[in-house]
Amino acid sequence: MAVQPATHELSGAEMVIRALVDQGVDVVFGYPGGAVLPIYDALFKQNRLRHILVRHEQGAVHAAEGYARSSGKVGVVLVTSGPGATNAVTGLTDALMDSVPIVCLTGQVPTHLIGNDAFQEADTTGITRPCTKHNYLVKDVNDLARVIHEAFMIARTGRPGPVVVDLPKDMLFATGLYLPPETAPTRKSYRPQIKPPATRITGAAQLIMAAKKPLFYGGGGLINSGPRACALFSELVRLTGFPVTLTLMGLGAYPASDKQYLGLVGMHGTFESNNAMHDCDLMINIGARFDDRVTGKVAAFAPHSRKIHVDIDPSSINKNVGVDLAIVGDCAEVLAALIAELKAQVYKADPARIAPWWRQIETWRKRDCLRYVKSDTIIKPQYAIERLYALTRDRDVFITTEVGQHQMWAAQLFKFDKPFHWMTSGGLGTMGYGLPAAMGVQLAHPDALVVDIAGEASILMNIQEMSTVCQYRLPVKVFILNNQYMGMVRQWQELLHGGRYSESYTAALPDFVKLAEAFGAVGLRAEKPGEVDRIINEMIAVDRPVIVDVQVDPKENCFPMIPSGAAHNEMLLGPEDKQTSGPVSEEGMVLV
Amino acid sequence: MAAPETVEKHTMAVLVDNEPGVLARVIGLFSGRGYNIESLTVAETDPKNKLSRITIVTSGTPMIIEQIKAQLNRIVPVHGVHDLTEEGPFVERELALIKVTGGAESRAETLRLADIFHARVVDTTPESYVFEMTGSTEKLDAFINLMEPLGVVDISRTGVAAISRGADKF
Ligand SMILES: Cc1cc2nc3c(=O)[nH]c(=O)nc-3n(C[C@H](O)[C@H](O)[C@H](O)COP(=O)(O)OP(=O)(O)OC[C@H]3O[C@@H](n4cnc5c(N)ncnc54)[C@H](O)[C@@H]3O)c2cc1C
Ligand SMILES: Cc1ncc(C[n+]2csc(CCOP(=O)(O)OP(=O)(O)O)c2C)c(N)n1
Ligand SMILES: [Mg+2]
Numbered sequence: 001m002a003v004q005p006a007t008h009e010l011s012g013a014e015m016v017i018r019a020l021v022d023q024g025v026d027v028v029f030g031y032p033g034g035a036v037l038p039i040y041d042a043l044f045k046q047n048r049l050r051h052i053l054v055r056h057e058q059g060a061v062h063a064a065e066g067y068a069r070s071s072g073k074v075g076v077v078l079v080t081s082g083p084g085a086t087n088a089v090t091g092l093t094d095a096l097m098d099s100v101p102i103v104c105l106t107g108q109v110p111t112h113l114i115g116n117d118a119f120q121e122a123d124t125t126g127i128t129r130p131c132t133k134h135n136y137l138v139k140d141v142n143d144l145a146r147v148i149h150e151a152f153m154i155a156r157t158g159r160p161g162p163v164v165v166d167l168p169k170d171m172l173f174a175t176g177l178y179l180p181p182e183t184a185p186t187r188k189s190y191r192p193q194i195k196p197p198a199t200r201i202t203g204a205a206q207l208i209m210a211a212k213k214p215l216f217y218g219g220g221g222l223i224n225s226g227p228r229a230c231a232l233f234s235e236l237v238r239l240t241g242f243p244v245t246l247t248l249m250g251l252g253a254y255p256a257s258d259k260q261y262l263g264l265v266g267m268h269g270t271f272e273s274n275n276a277m278h279d280c281d282l283m284i285n286i287g288a289r290f291d292d293r294v295t296g297k298v299a300a301f302a303p304h305s306r307k308i309h310v311d312i313d314p315s316s317i318n319k320n321v322g323v324d325l326a327i328v329g330d331c332a333e334v335l336a337a338l339i340a341e342l343k344a345q346v347y348k349a350d351p352a353r354i355a356p357w358w359r360q361i362e363t364w365r366k367r368d369c370l371r372y373v374k375s376d377t378i379i380k381p382q383y384a385i386e387r388l389y390a391l392t393r394d395r396d397v398f399i400t401t402e403v404g405q406h407q408m409w410a411a412q413l414f415k416f417d418k419p420f421h422w423m424t425s426g427g428l429g430t431m432g433y434g435l436p437a438a439m440g441v442q443l444a445h446p447d448a449l450v451v452d453i454a455g456e457a458s459i460l461m462n463i464q465e466m467s468t469v470c471q472y473r474l475p476v477k478v479f480i481l482n483n484q485y486m487g488m489v490r491q492w493q494e495l496l497h498g499g500r501y502s503e504s505y506t507a508a509l510p511d512f513v514k515l516a517e518a519f520g521a522v523g524l525r526a527e528k529p530g531e532v533d534r535i536i537n538e539m540i541a542v543d544r545p546v547i548v549d550v551q552v553d554p555k556e557n558c559f560p561m562i563p564s565g566a567a568h569n570e571m572l573l574g575p576e577d578k579q580t581s582g583p584v585s586e587e588g589m590v591l592v
Numbered sequence: 593m594a595a596p597e598t599v600e601k602h603t604m605a606v607l608v609d610n611e612p613g614v615l616a617r618v619i620g621l622f623s624g625r626g627y628n629i630e631s632l633t634v635a636e637t638d639p640k641n642k643l644s645r646i647t648i649v650t651s652g653t654p655m656i657i658e659q660i661k662a663q664l665n666r667i668v669p670v671h672g673v674h675d676l677t678e679e680g681p682f683v684e685r686e687l688a689l690i691k692v693t694g695g696a697e698s699r700a701e702t703l704r705l706a707d708i709f710h711a712r713v714v715d716t717t718p719e720s721y722v723f724e725m726t727g728s729t730e731k732l733d734a735f736i737n738l739m740e741p742l743g744v745v746d747i748s749r750t751g752v753a754a755i756s757r758g759a760d761k762f
Contacts, residue, residue, distance in 0.1 A: 125613060126616070129613070129616060129617060129620055130620055130624050133668075134668040135613075137612070137613075154668060187668065188671065189608075189609060189668060189669055189670055189671040190668050313662075313666065314662040314665065314666075315659060315662035315663050315665075315666055317662070318655055318658055318659070319659055319662075322655065
């Protein structure tokens with residue numbers, strides 16, 4: 001589309017394209033339908049935007065999430081009215097829970113038919129209100145450009161999140177004046193707090209200087225904030241010499257192979273992380289939200305600690321856990337100010353003061369909590385992940401996951417030394433996230449190795465996206481840890497429901513090798529531990545989409561595990577631990 | 593910070609852009625997160641800037657009240673949240689219309705009570721009165737309770753409108 005002067009009248013559909021281009025968008029994930037045909041027509045006539053035709057609108061949103069989280073840009077989705085919009089709802093909710101910046105354009109029936117139960121009408125703004133950061137229904141074509149620019153601004157600033165713009169079809173045909181981003185008025189009521197108050201910074205520095213048993217607890221907010229925040233976080237951690245743990249969403253924010261790193265925290269976190277969390281005297285939370293998967297039983301959570309909490313969203317503060325010092329602001333700004341303050345105080349790390357604490361941590365570390373019983377005859381899922389890590393560590397590798405045990409093993413065993421290389425559905429825990437997300441990652445990083453670590457149940461939830469992956473020749477690898485069970489469900493049934501495996505076994509799984517071939521991808525299978533390396537190397541060597549069916553031990557459970565309703569120091573370390581710790585409390589049984 | 597479990601009642605003034613869906617956002621927040629709404633009123637108060645004022649009476653533990661304010665502030669068209677209960681003295685008023693249909697023997701007593709409470713008669717028929725009354729929620733409750741035995745058939749209440757005392761805005 002030729003760039004036209006801003007004073008020229010454009011149709012709504014042309015404005016949409018123009019606004020996306022002006023927002024720096026290069027890829028749109030979408031699926032057409034009646035209500036958005038004018039946009040598809042405008043897309044046809046231009047070559048600035050690339051449209052990726054997904055096979056299900058949920059896939060479009062997850063793809064946009066993968067694209068956004070691996071690139072730091074806003075992911076863009078285009079879907080039709082009614083079923084197109086409702087199919088996107090799971091993805092939008094996922095993006096809201098994990099703070100992923102998405103702009104989703106939805107078609108709508110023409111304004112004069114709204115409310116009439118018209119064909120493919122759904123109350124999209126009503127349905128998506130609780131699962132978006134904000135949403136709009138455009139009722140005047142002269143508002144269209146401003147609304148789209150505002151949607152991008154809201155999606156990407158403050159605590160990022162999904163924004164829906166609902167576009168009635170008559171708005172796409174109507175003509176009006178296009179406003180470029182720089183001339184669009186800003187929203188007075190929307191003012192995220194970026195810079196922290198100075199007094200809080202001094203307070204935090206004082207607590208840091210006095211701590212004897214400190215612990216950094218880093219989260220997804222570091223990833224949201226960007227590369228500068230992650231670099232400053234590492235700088236602060238090293239400056240202090242304190243131990244550091246990360247949440248599932250924070251993996252990569254601090255290099256996992258560094259010795260100050262204790263591993264994942266929370267329900268499936270390491271023995272050393274969770275014990276350090278329980279016993280610390282100062283917890284420094286940077287961009288994490290005290291999720292229940294991390295805190296366990298709140299009443300017994302880090303009972304002897306003072307807590308500093310850095311978060312850009314005031315509603316994250318004191319929501320689940322009361323804190324002693326809250327700092328509202330962007331991680332990068334807070335970390336820069338904190339480092340500057342410590343330097344101004346001529347702070348020097350005092351290894352002697354925290355030496356006993358590190359000695360204690362080393363004894364926990366010696367438990368080697370992630371060890372598992374190796375086998376020569378059956379592939380242990382942990383082994384498959386360890387080998388995947390070992391054989392890909394020299395490459396630029398991006399990992400996405402589905403949801404379940406495989407996700408937790410990936411989080412425990414794959415070591416991320418850089419941010420933005422780990423994409424997982426944490427807050428909503430959406431099975432079916434990993435494949436479309438990998439697709440989005442691959443589009444943002446065409447030359448990288450992108451692997452979806454999957455479970456055989458989860459992968460079937462968005463398997464249709466194999467068709468997309470093949471259409472665009474995206475060399476995405478799907479690495480299935482096939483245990484024939486919804487392993488995570490089976491594990492809870494074993495621990496909480498007397499081993500009654502109600503509906504958690506999939507009796508008629510497809511032949512994944514043939515399935516891959518049917519889509520036009522490559523299918524590989526490993527059945528014995530001895531085959532794992534060869535299969536992984538083959539998977540990497542093929543420059544095409546691949547599904548790898550790794551047939552793993554169906555009975556393996558994921559440890560360590562903090563049973564629901566238990567405290568951090570009541571962790572189960574392995575199958576042998578089950579009997580000694582007694583049954584899960586009644587209170588714990590009702591928790592998810 | 594140990595949050596005491598005591599439930600407190602708070603009156604909040606929320607200034608919002610007067611645009612479609614804004615009330616649904618506020619109400620959806622309360623129902624979705626399981627917060628109480630004891631009363632909610634809304635009307636445009638600044639037509640020039642297209643701003644409406646929502647007055648909400650809610651209750652919860654101090655931790656919940658803090659959450660409610662933070663969550664309200666997160667809504668994009670919300671310009672500000674003022675916890676009147678916390679920010680200092682404020683006046684609170686509610687208006688009620690109360691229809692009473694007592695028999696002939698109680699009409700005098702009905703009027704006498706209304707007079708004591710400064711309720712105004714806004715409609716009269718041989719069988720009924722409609723009283724208009726303005727005051728605090730508690731005063732309205734007291735009046736309605738006293739009137740009940742005299743034959744209250746219908747009540748319409750506006751919910752609370754509130755404003756701070758003194759020269760400060762809000
Ligand atoms: C099967 C399963 C098991 C799980 N087990 C675990 C587990 O063992 N351990 C675990 O940790 N998680 C686990 N999770 C994930 C868990 O549910 C949560 O998603 C996760 O713990 C939340 O991570 P977070 O606290 O880093 O917050 P996020 O959800 O990443 O939230 C980020 C926080 O940072 C803030 N923020 C955003 N941007 C900025 C900025 N620029 N500056 C400052 N702050 C910002 C946000 O306001 C928010 O409060 C599991 C999930 C599943 C599906
Ligand atoms: C859409 C959706 N439905 C249900 C669940 C509940 N759930 C969590 S894990 C899981 C089983 C996943 O099985 P699989 O993909 O095989 O992974 P595994 O645990 O075996 O590694 C289920 C059903 C979910 N997280 N998401
Ligand atoms: Mg499985």
